[in-house]
Amino acid sequence: MDQAVCCYRHPDRETGIRCTRCDKPICPECMVNASVGFHCRDCVNQRGGTHVQPRTIAGGSVTSDPFLITKILIGLNVLVFVLELALGDRIVDDFGLYAKCVDLQTLQPARCGVSDGEWYRVLTSAFIHERPSPVHIGFNMLSLWWIGAPLEQRLGRSRYIALYFVSALGASAAVLVIAPGALTIGASGAIFGLFGATAVYMRRMRYDMRPVIALLVLNIIFSFTWANVSWQGHLGGLLTGTVLAIGMLYAPRERRNLVQWGTCAAVLLVTLAVSAIAVSQVTS
Incomplete structure (x- = not known):
């Protein structure tokens, strides 16, 4: 059986997505949409803090109240x-x-x-x-x-x-x-x-x-x-x-x-x- 992989910022959340730059596992909350795949927030910050609208796994906008x-x-x-x-x-x-x-x-x-x-x-x-x-x-x-x-x-x-x-x-x-x-x-x-x-x-x-x-x-x-x-x-x-x-x-x-x-x-x-x-x- 495959071992569960958890988000690097939220160890209680399993995920199948990884940052395309550093390969760290990331959950939907930590995903930042990139031209290819997703980036983690650490990699975005290392690029000079460029603001990129975070997206859900389906490409939707991340909102302040996700259950509205x-x-x-x-x-x-x-x-x-x-x-x-x-x-x-x-x-x-x-x-x-x-x-x-x-x-x-x-x-x-x-x-x-x-x-x-x-x-x-x-x-x-x-x-x-x-x-x-x-x-x-x-x-x-x-x-x-x-x-x-x-x-x-x-x-x-x-x-x-x-x-x-x-x-x-x-x-x-x-x-x-x-x-x-x-x-x-x-x-x-x-x-x-x-x-x-x-x-x-x-x-x-x-x-x-x-x-x-x-x-x-x-x-x-x-x-x-x-x-x-x-x-x-x-x-x-x-x-x-x-x-x-x-x-x-x-x-x-x-x-x-x-x-x-x-x-x-x-x-x-x-x-x-x-x-x-x-x-x-x-x-x-």
């Missing part, structure tokens, strides 16, 4: 949950993911849902959770913090935002294809996208994959065995997040932005096209 977007996402989810408690089923009915609504009195299709042009549901449904119990939102928000916050720090804000929202759309696309008649709500599809991205990151950094694989397997088993859990959305989010992370973390440095944002655009177009095809099948 995750905090905002958690805040939005909690805010919507409070509105659900105040307004009742209205929030779910108006913003949950339906391909086609059904009038519960007549059991006939009603004029609502994605098939009637309410496309905002493919995204708004990711901010709605079951009520009145806080278990659903509590579990999702804990997962978002544990998985999302470290990933935001390693990717940078813009790439993390793209990963989260496109994963949510991928989860909705899978639901529309496999279970178009089901009401689907919750952030878990997007969070599964973060799980997939975390696995790609650990592979990229040559970390021990066993913990994240075990966690993924447990969550997938939970998705298929627990009642009222959308395994379709979970798998859709997982697949989407994994593909996006591969494009973000394995992009060649010379064309990194092109490959990364090109991957995001391509995956986004595929999810929208798949959703449109699925909805057209419902309406026909």
Whole structure:
């Protein structure tokens, strides 16, 4: 088994990246973007203190609060949950993911849902959770913090935002294809996208994959065995997040932005096209 290599400034952090000048191991916080590879902060200082914008492993900007977007996402989810408690089923009915609504009195299709042009549901449904119990939102928000916050720090804000929202759309696309008649709500599809991205990151950094694989397997088993859990959305989010992370973390440095944002655009177009095809099948 390979011996773990740790950052020269942070001995508690394993890393697979080295300074291209002195070959010291460096973690994402200590990486300074260079024309070729990364430099450590000591080498940058030895070059006369030239200021170089530090970058994450994916090329994103290093910020003073690397967890800001995750905090905002958690805040939005909690805010919507409070509105659900105040307004009742209205929030779910108006913003949950339906391909086609059904009038519960007549059991006939009603004029609502994605098939009637309410496309905002493919995204708004990711901010709605079951009520009145806080278990659903509590579990999702804990997962978002544990998985999302470290990933935001390693990717940078813009790439993390793209990963989260496109994963949510991928989860909705899978639901529309496999279970178009089901009401689907919750952030878990997007969070599964973060799980997939975390696995790609650990592979990229040559970390021990066993913990994240075990966690993924447990969550997938939970998705298929627990009642009222959308395994379709979970798998859709997982697949989407994994593909996006591969494009973000394995992009060649010379064309990194092109490959990364090109991957995001391509995956986004595929999810929208798949959703449109699925909805057209419902309406026909």
